[in-house]
Amino acid sequence: MNVRFDDVAPLSLRDTLDCGQAFRWTALDDGSFSGVVDGRLAMVSYDGSVLSIETSATSSAGEKAFWKNYFALDIDYSALQQEYSADPTLAKCVRFAPGIRVLRQDFYETLVSFIISQNNNISRIKGIVERLCENFGEEVGTDATGRLVHAFPSPAKLASLSLEDLACLRAGYRDKGILDAARRVAEGRLRHDDLSRMDTPSARKALLEVYGVGPKVADCVLLFGLGRFESFPVDVWVRRAMAALFPNGLPSNAVSTAGIAQQYIFNYARTSGLW
DNA sequence: CTCCAGGCATATT
DNA sequence: AATATGCATGGA
Numbered sequence: 112m113n114v115r116f117d118d119v120a121p122l123s124l125r126d127t128l129d130c131g132q133a134f135r136w137t138a139l140d141d142g143s144f145s146g147v148v149d150g151r152l153a154m155v156s157y158d159g160s161v162l163s164i165e166t167s168a169t170s171s172a173g174e175k176a177f178w179k180n181y182f183a184l185d186i187d188y189s190a191l192q193q194e195y196s197a198d199p200t201l202a203k204c205v206r207f208a209p210g211i212r213v214l215r216q217d218f219y220e221t222l223v224s225f226i227i228s229q230n231n232n233i234s235r236i237k238g239i240v241e242r243l244c245e246n247f248g249e250e251v252g253t254d255a256t257g258r259l260v261h262a263f264p265s266p267a268k269l270a271s272l273s274l275e276d277l278a279c280l281r282a283g284y285r286d287k288g289i290l291d292a293a294r295r296v297a298e299g300r301l302r303h304d305d306l307s308r309m310d311t312p313s314a315r316k317a318l319l320e321v322y323g324v325g326p327k328v329a330d331c332v333l334l335f336g337l338g339r340f341e342s343f344p345v346d347v348w349v350r351r352a353m354a355a356l357f358p359n360g361l362p363s364n365a366v367s368t369a370g371i372a373q374q375y376i377f378n379y380a381r382t383s384g385l386w
Numbered sequence: 387c388t389c390c391a392g393g394c395a396t397a398t399t
Numbered sequence: 400a401a402t403a404t405g406c407a408t409g410g411a
Contacts, residue, residue, distance in 0.1 A: 232391040
């Protein structure tokens with residue numbers, strides 16, 4: 112079925128889907144993106160105003176609500192950008208990636224993906240995640256190029272595997288973390304519902320118990336997988352960007368209270384050669 | 387060849 | 400509490 116949102120702005124699919132917050136989207140030649148989200152195969156295109164999503168989901172009213180939530184279309188990014196632009200450096204960040212948005216992604220997929228991201232680069236992270244899905248995820252259909260596509264494997268499936276089973280991922284030492292995260296989720300020892308009810312420091316503490324999850328990964332999961340925009344702590348990569356961007360310290364108005372500002376800062380810093 | 391990638395666990399001080 | 404080191408893999 113097709114889901115359509117009118118008058119969506121600002122938005123850049125490339126900055127949003129290919130900036131390192133999600134790892135299952137691939138750009139097509141015409142600027143649209145093909146990806147798998149929560150067991151759906153999706154093709155997304157955007158013409159500067161209309162956001163159109165062709166999804167393999169077999170209809171239902173919930174589908175539109177799902178994508179509205181995924182792209183955080185309830186958040187007024189235009190207003191956020193105005194707010195951030197009051198600070199001259201953040202204004203540069205906004206200008207650098209004016210169409211970036213923070214996606215609301217599945218908690219468990221985000222957790223496993225960012226465990227894989229440890230001391231790793233985006234292209235290889237994508238490769239490992241792809242092999243993870245190909246080998247252990249359910250088939251969800253064929254994409255635009257006719258390739259068979261798989262969903263992200265369930266916690267139960269991954270929890271049933273051994274480290275030897277994961278060797279095909281070529282994930283290196285991150286395999287132990289993948290298994291620990293899957294087992295905790297599968298056994299109900301790490302539940303999205305529980306984390307949602309906790310305040311951010313408590314949720315963060317719970318995430319840090321997972322093997323392979325440190326401050327950086329925990330913060331990424333809080334932001335991308337648990338929607339903790341508000342009291343999101345300044346994490347490792349932002350501190351690094353900060354040192355370059357804000358030698359005299361953090362401007363008081365934005366970053367400590369909004370994850371999106373961190374995305375702006377990161378993308379600005381990453382691609383402008385500041386660090 | 388070396389260096390490093392959106393770090394973390396562990397050992398050492 | 401703070402700092403140092405090894406780590407799997409692959410691209411630059």
